[in-house]
Amino acid sequence: MTAITSLPRRAARFGGPTYDERNALVLIAPLATVLFAVAVFPILYSFYISLYGLKLTRPHRVPFVGLENYVTVLTDPQFWEAVGRTAAFSVMSVAAVAVIALLAALLLNEEFPGRRVLSAVLLVPWAIPYVANALMWKWIYDSNYGALNGLLYQLDFINSYMVWLGDADKTLALIANAFVWKEVPLAVILLLVGLKTIPADLYAAAKVDGANALQRFLHVTLPALKSSFALVIVYETMMAIRHFDLFFILTEGGPGDASHVVAWRIYVETFRNLNFGLGAAMSYILALATLALAYAVIRALAQRI
Amino acid sequence: MARITFKAVTKRYAGDVVAVRDLDLEIFDKEFVVLLGPSGCGKSTTLNMIAGLEEVTEGELWFDDEIVNTLPPHRRDVAMVFQSYALYPHKSVYENIAFGLRMRRVAAEEIDRRVRDAAAKLEISHLLQRRPSQLSGGQRQRVALGRAMVRQPAVFLMDEPLSNLDAALRISMRAEIKHLHTAMQTTFVYVTHDQAEALTLADRIVVMNDGVIQQIGAPDDIYERPRNTFVASFLGNPPINYLDGTIEGADGAVSFRRGGMRVALPPALAARLRGSPGREVKLGIRPEDVSRHGLGAETPAMEGIVDTVLPVGSDRFLGLKVEGCDVFVRVDKQAHHREGEPVRLALVPERLHVFDKASGLSLLADGAP
Amino acid sequence: MAGPSMADPTAAARAVRQARIRSRAGRVGRGLILLVASLVFLGYTLAPVVWLVSSSLQNEREIVSKPPHWIPHEPTLENFAAIFTAREKTVTYETRRAADPASGGFIPSTASNLLPALGNSLIVACAVVVLNLLVGVPSAYAMAKIRFRGRSASIYGILATRVIPDIALVVPFFLFIRNLGLLDSLWSLIITYLAVTVPFSVFILVSYFESLPDELDKAARVDGCSRWQTMTKVYVPLALPSLVAVMLFAFLASWNEFLLALMFTQTPKSQTLPIIVASFTSDFTISFSFINAAGVLAIVPPVLLALIFERYIVSGLTAGAVKG
Structure with missing residues (x-):
């Protein structure tokens, strides 16, 4: 037993990693490496680039310009117009997703024969690639042979084929429609989670209290859906603000500037004008705006709940 | 086949929550030790430290002559039975029992032999091909025991193994666990909050509260000579009664006094308390330590008014009002007391407990204040 | 609904009957609503995809019909065949010009x-x-x-x-x-x-x-x-x-x-x-x-x-x- 005291008191420590912590470190290391290299580092690097006048058209002269890129972006009226279009697109899209998804979720929350089929079908728009979604709607909207013209013509809503995507007044709404069609399924699934948590007793109690179907919906269903709605709105807003694929394939920002949104502007500035510094500055502004918006929406909803 | 020694062990979690404080404990080879205490007292943490599932923050943990502070569980020769049984849902009963042996690369025939042997002993041979989800609670419990048994470990750990069973099964399993210990000839450490389990099973009981050991001792020792009010209250059902009062020491006779009640203390206590008249103490009386018989002028006694009468078949419990205090006692069933009646009961002097009111420490124990 | 009329047996019976009629009407109404809603849901979700598939089965000539053929009159797998055989086929300006629609003209290089x-x-x-x-x-x-x-x-x-x-x-x-x-x-x-x-x-x-x-x-x-x-x-x-x-x-x-x-x-x-x-x-x-x-x-x-x-x-x- 004398050996006991002569041994170093290795256990009496606070700072060093424990066996479990060493294991956790090893198990998490691959993920940490990947995320650091391909997420954290780019985020920081992006900020660094945004401080330089990096243009691929003159790769050998990369002056430090400080916040000049940010000033350029923020004082450019075209940028603010793009922001306005992004905002309009997002508001339209998110509102439509919320309404359509709520209706679909209420339908799928009922028990009836065929419900299983409908919930499977629901996943079809969710699963298809945005590129395929885009070409599908491009074909539907086609002004010469498209299905939209054909349908409206056959139903006598229009006398002659119309221009759709090429009409600056309609472009954003039509792109939003394609976006909404693909985003609704996820929103439905999120809302269904909320609906499933409402105990049946609550409806029974409301019935006993003499509430009719509409009152039950307003006073039982909607309040219970609050947090699911919050999630849908935050998530879809983030998706709408950053959306790029449809703009690329359907309109390339056109006609004119009608669908020239922020995401498209970043792409054009970076990969067509090869002005990386400016593109990075714009990206950073978009990222910060997204973060701020998400935070604000979550805070606002958290306070109300 | 291991002696487990804690030397000044402290377990601290993040945020400086102390689960176990400065624990000194020696568990002898082949001993059956029960860690007893309310939930959150640190008994499970202590067990987990023996298993290696939680690391010792400070101090030393020894298995025989080896420090095992940083030895992970799979390198310790311990087996464990859990409250929820923790059977692997995706494995058959056979594979559940065999898993620990497979992980230790025991030869296949040896595994088979041990699994079938254990299954036969536990009478679950017919269940070997089932999945845990197809078993009853009692059967799962047996599989969990089997899984630990086949390992023939140096230390056998049990964390509230009977808490999820119904009352009848719990009592019969106690006997089986006792037999298992005799048969296995190995060190058992058993965690429970159930004092009856502890009293039945243990060679020694370690009573813990708030991460600190309150008392270590044989079951009778702990029950009859609790070191403080916590231990006294935790063991015994219904629990011990306390009467607050003061010491009166007139010459040779020392007694406890509360209002009009005066109880002469036995000589051992009297000798110890002679010097401190007026000291505030708690008198502890276990419900079974009263008697309707042997009442004499000299015997200490307690007078009260019957408040409630609770017959429980073999006995009868009385709720009394004694000097403004509620006291619960057990009397034989021949006693026919009615509510509102005055009653006088003899106290057994050797079985009285006296605790310091402020510290809660027993004044009977060695080294008492 | 039974509460006030319990005292009068005939009134109670009437109330029960009415409730039953009402609930049967309610069931039929609910069924109708669900049916219509399901159809709208299916139409909204599937119609664009169905139309995409339908037009992928039409040939060059049919695809430019006005109004469109919702269901192909001459369904063809030509387009898919072209995808899977494109490797072997050299597509030139001449073959493109000469191609008759049914044999897969206008297949991009x-x-x-x-x-x-x-x-x-x-x-x-x-x-x-x-x-x-x-x-x-x-x-x-x-x-x-x-x-x-x-x-x-x-x-x-x-x-x-x-x-x-x-x-x-x-x-x-x-x-x-x-x-x-x-x-x-x-x-x-x-x-x-x-x-x-x-x-x-x-x-x-x-x-x-x-x-x-x-x-x-x-x-x-x-x-x-x-x-x-x-x-x-x-x-x-x-x-x-x-x-x-x-x-x-x-x-x-x-x-x-x-x-x-x-x-x-x-x-x-x-x-x-x-x-x-x-x-x-x-x-x-x-x-x-x-x-x-x-x-x-x-x-x-x-x-x-x-x-x-x-x-x-x-x-x-x-x-x-x-x-x-």
């Missing part, structure tokens, strides 16, 4: 890129799936079952990387990939898709592992498992449903991704299906029926996966919703 692109998409998606499991499962297990300093912070940190829009990361991504010399290589896509998909995978797995009891972890370790063995021998077999969900999400996200592929790939060597398909849409000389066939080709694998594994997908998304 880039059509021969479709099959390799399909292959690229498959390789990338499968690699991302495998890497997601290799990287995601150990870290999710650690975060769910090992107590270490900074555990909850790391979970939120991982999710937070997904709040930044991909479009905001393209510049550093591009420079990063270029400096590694990985432009126009499948690796550029595999690495970036992994970073994009793995946070959600970890999130799903963490919530699933957390739902499994801690005592299983303890039992396995006392039984002789190291941390790694506990994970592979106990938790991975038990987490199969969530692993399927993770695999599906990673596959679909990689299969469908467009923006990053647009940045990093330049030649058919590394271009994925969405890139080739997208390149058709801006070419006005290509027949819509052929483009639609390419679109159908891009749609079929993910839609099939989604329909087959519907249960896992919904439970995976639901796990995210409940925790988030």
Whole structure:
């Protein structure tokens, strides 16, 4: 037993990693490496680039310009117009997703024969690639042979084929429609989670209290859906603000500037004008705006709940 | 086949929550030790430290002559039975029992032999091909025991193994666990909050509260000579009664006094308390330590008014009002007391407990204040 | 409804009868509403896709009918045949001019890129799936079952990387990939898709592992498992449903991704299906029926996966919703 005291008191420590912590470190290391290299580092690097006048058209002269890129972006009226279009697109899209998804979720929350089929079908728009979604709607909207013209013509809503995507007044709404069609399924699934948590007793109690179907919906269903709605709105807003694929394939920002949104502007500035510094500055502004918006929406909803 | 020694062990979690404080404990080879205490007292943490599932923050943990502070569980020769049984849902009963042996690369025939042997002993041979989800609670419990048994470990750990069973099964399993210990000839450490389990099973009981050991001792020792009010209250059902009062020491006779009640203390206590008249103490009386018989002028006694009468078949419990205090006692069933009646009961002097009111420490124990 | 009329038996009977009639009418009404709603739902969700498939089965002449033929009058697999045989066929200006519509004229020269692109998409998606499991499962297990300093912070940190829009990361991504010399290589896509998909995978797995009891972890370790063995021998077999969900999400996200592929790939060597398909849409000389066939080709694998594994997908998304 004398050996006991002569041994170093290795256990009496606070700072060093424990066996479990060493294991956790090893198990998490691959993920940490990947995320650091391909997420954290780019985020920081992006900020660094945004401080330089990096243009691929003159790769050998990369002056430090400080916040000049940010000033350029923020004082450019075209940028603010793009922001306005992004905002309009997002508001339209998110509102439509919320309404359509709520209706679909209420339908799928009922028990009836065929419900299983409908919930499977629901996943079809969710699963298809945005590129395929885009070409599908491009074909539907086609002004010469498209299905939209054909349908409206056959139903006598229009006398002659119309221009759709090429009409600056309609472009954003039509792109939003394609976006909404693909985003609704996820929103439905999120809302269904909320609906499933409402105990049946609550409806029974409301019935006993003499509430009719509409009152039950307003006073039982909607309040219970609050947090699911919050999630849908935050998530879809983030998706709408950053959306790029449809703009690329359907309109390339056109006609004119009608669908020239922020995401498209970043792409054009970076990969067509090869002005990386400016593109990075714009990206950073978009990222910060997204973060701020998400935070604000979550805070606002958290306070109300 | 291991002696487990804690030397000044402290377990601290993040945020400086102390689960176990400065624990000194020696568990002898082949001993059956029960860690007893309310939930959150640190008994499970202590067990987990023996298993290696939680690391010792400070101090030393020894298995025989080896420090095992940083030895992970799979390198310790311990087996464990859990409250929820923790059977692997995706494995058959056979594979559940065999898993620990497979992980230790025991030869296949040896595994088979041990699994079938254990299954036969536990009478679950017919269940070997089932999945845990197809078993009853009692059967799962047996599989969990089997899984630990086949390992023939140096230390056998049990964390509230009977808490999820119904009352009848719990009592019969106690006997089986006792037999298992005799048969296995190995060190058992058993965690429970159930004092009856502890009293039945243990060679020694370690009573813990708030991460600190309150008392270590044989079951009778702990029950009859609790070191403080916590231990006294935790063991015994219904629990011990306390009467607050003061010491009166007139010459040779020392007694406890509360209002009009005066109880002469036995000589051992009297000798110890002679010097401190007026000291505030708690008198502890276990419900079974009263008697309707042997009442004499000299015997200490307690007078009260019957408040409630609770017959429980073999006995009868009385709720009394004694000097403004509620006291619960057990009397034989021949006693026919009615509510509102005055009653006088003899106290057994050797079985009285006296605790310091402020510290809660027993004044009977060695080294008492 | 029985309350006030209980005293009068005939009134009570009448009330019960009325309630029954009302409830039967209510049932019929409910059925009608559900039927109409279901039809609207089906129409909204499926009509565009059905129309896409229908027009991919029409030939050059039929596709330009006014009004459109909703159901092809002369259904043909010509467009699909063209995709799968494009490699052998040399498409020149002459063959194009001479081609009669039924034999697959107006097939772009880039059509021969479709099959390799399909292959690229498959390789990338499968690699991302495998890497997601290799990287995601150990870290999710650690975060769910090992107590270490900074555990909850790391979970939120991982999710937070997904709040930044991909479009905001393209510049550093591009420079990063270029400096590694990985432009126009499948690796550029595999690495970036992994970073994009793995946070959600970890999130799903963490919530699933957390739902499994801690005592299983303890039992396995006392039984002789190291941390790694506990994970592979106990938790991975038990987490199969969530692993399927993770695999599906990673596959679909990689299969469908467009923006990053647009940045990093330049030649058919590394271009994925969405890139080739997208390149058709801006070419006005290509027949819509052929483009639609390419679109159908891009749609079929993910839609099939989604329909087959519907249960896992919904439970995976639901796990995210409940925790988030």
